[in-house]
Amino acid sequence: MDYLASIAGPGAETHRETMNSSLNPGFLAELAQQASALDPTQEELEELFTKTGNYARQHLATVRETPAYVKSKERSVGLLSSPIGEEGISLDEALQLLYDFVDHEGLNSGSPRYLGYIPSGGLVHSAFGDFLAAVGGRYAGVFHSSPGAVRMENMLIRWMAQIVGYPRGAGGYLASGGSIANLSAVITAREASGLRGADYDRAVIYMTAHTHHCVDKALRIAGMGSSIRRRVAEDGHCRMSPDALEKTIVADKASGLNPWLIVGSAGTTNTGTVDPLSEIASIARSHHLWFHVDGAYGAFFALCPEGQEVLSGINQSNSLVLDPHKTLFLPFGTGALLVRDQEFLGPAHGGRGEYMLDMDSDAHELSPAYLSPELSKHFRGLRMWLPLKLLGVAPFRAALSEKIHLARYAYERLREFEGFQVGSYPDLSIVTFRYVPEKGDANEFNLALVNRLHQDGRAFLTSTRIRGTIVLRLAIVSFRTHLEDINETLEILCDHVNALKEK
Numbered sequence: 001m002d003y004l005a006s007i008a009g010p011g012a013e014t015h016r017e018t019m020n021s022s023l024n025p026g027f028l029a030e031l032a033q034q035a036s037a038l039d040p041t042q043e044e045l046e047e048l049f050t051k052t053g054n055y056a057r058q059h060l061a062t063v064r065e066t067p068a069y070v071k072s073k074e075r076s077v078g079l080l081s082s083p084i085g086e087e088g089i090s091l092d093e094a095l096q097l098l099y100d101f102v103d104h105e106g107l108n109s110g111s112p113r114y115l116g117y118i119p120s121g122g123l124v125h126s127a128f129g130d131f132l133a134a135v136g137g138r139y140a141g142v143f144h145s146s147p148g149a150v151r152m153e154n155m156l157i158r159w160m161a162q163i164v165g166y167p168r169g170a171g172g173y174l175a176s177g178g179s180i181a182n183l184s185a186v187i188t189a190r191e192a193s194g195l196r197g198a199d200y201d202r203a204v205i206y207m208t209a210h211t212h213h214c215v216d217k218a219l220r221i222a223g224m225g226s227s228i229r230r231r232v233a234e235d236g237h238c239r240m241s242p243d244a245l246e247k248t249i250v251a252d253k254a255s256g257l258n259p260w261l262i263v264g265s266a267g268t269t270n271t272g273t274v275d276p277l278s279e280i281a282s283i284a285r286s287h288h289l290w291f292h293v294d295g296a297y298g299a300f301f302a303l304c305p306e307g308q309e310v311l312s313g314i315n316q317s318n319s320l321v322l323d324p325h326k327t328l329f330l331p332f333g334t335g336a337l338l339v340r341d342q343e344f345l346g347p348a349h350g351g352r353g354e355y356m357l358d359m360d361s362d363a364h365e366l367s368p369a370y371l372s373p374e375l376s377k378h379f380r381g382l383r384m385w386l387p388l389k390l391l392g393v394a395p396f397r398a399a400l401s402e403k404i405h406l407a408r409y410a411y412e413r414l415r416e417f418e419g420f421q422v423g424s425y426p427d428l429s430i431v432t433f434r435y436v437p438e439k440g441d442a443n444e445f446n447l448a449l450v451n452r453l454h455q456d457g458r459a460f461l462t463s464t465r466i467r468g469t470i471v472l473r474l475a476i477v478s479f480r481t482h483l484e485d486i487n488e489t490l491e492i493l494c495d496h497v498n499a500l501k502e503k
């Protein structure tokens, strides 16, 4: 029966009994009066602009000097003493809570001496982009809703595709970060290869011991937790060995398994090492495997000549992840997936509801909603477009070159320091090293060293374990990090080594 006719029968009146107040104008006016707080007056807006502006200005004026890391005993628990309640608090009070309990404890990702993990950027122009995106409220998921927002995001995708040398016909989308983009890549590869549940136990994925753990997470989330993962042997510099890769694939085929996916790293998180991408690509082609490259940390180095050389072959991959919130210096919240042939994105991510009937008219460009897991989404394009348009690409290129040269500089300095041992020459902008004490266990010494550095907080470094050896890392990724910051960090490091030696 016709839907509207079907609901007009007996029983349709039951809810109406309680709805009398909906017809009472006084009651509605009272609700409107209370709800009007959600829409600030000009005066209230002025206060929001001025006070948050001042807060931001003060933050930026001091971000270079504030410690890279602060760990208090209370660990921000004070925030909980101001619970969410029926009544609001003043903006001054709210900003004070933010200042006391959020912005002054933990990692200061804006510090030029934040050199741990992979630093995120925090380019302030992006904050204004986010602000305008939120104020404008354009929906960037479907072309019909905001042709401009969708064109902007797709334009950025094409720009990234061009940087890495992907052909026309490549596509992709802006994700919230590298982990989600890698998950989408795994699902795209799975659908492109026609794998079904019954095939998962025999599907083989090739990576190294240094592949980011989000790939394992992605496989599990994708329902492929039972697939077989090969940690392909690496050369002395932590790069995937093409010989070992090919031998493993051949052996797996011979034993009836289904070699499916190779995950190469364009800059591992551990050491910043780039796998031999060209050689891996040709093995992938000759054995018909999908070749995915995780370039969340490293792919943007393709913008500078030094990086381009190291990344050669990246354009031969089937899919690629980049993280604008790392090496394009954006604040947290933007990753990107590129797929060499965008035709593969739709089958992996497409889907429509009946309530979307009006959405498909007049589409001049592909819509992110049909190429990605999200429907309602943040208009991420603006936070990336605004800085690129205002500043041009040149300063980004220069900053990336600078990071590579600073890493080489730090490597040479550390190599000369007595008692220090350096890891491989940096491919990109991560330097690994350790101090080898004359007596005692080196691993324990270096863990104690990193602990002291964290207590100190002026500079922030992290440790990792490579084949059982604890090493320290300098991940030089922030646009604010310059030569004087590296020198200061090395001084702090030596001070703590000396203090530890005397203990």
Ligand SMILES: *Cc1c(COP(=O)(O)O)cnc(C)c1O
Residues within 6 Å of the ligand: 118, 176, 177, 178, 179, 180, 182, 212, 214, 265, 267, 268, 269, 294, 295, 296, 297, 323, 335
């Ligand atoms: C950071 C990183 C990821 C994860 O990306 P998120 O943006 O943190 O989700 C994946 N791979 C590599 C190599 C990374 O450095």
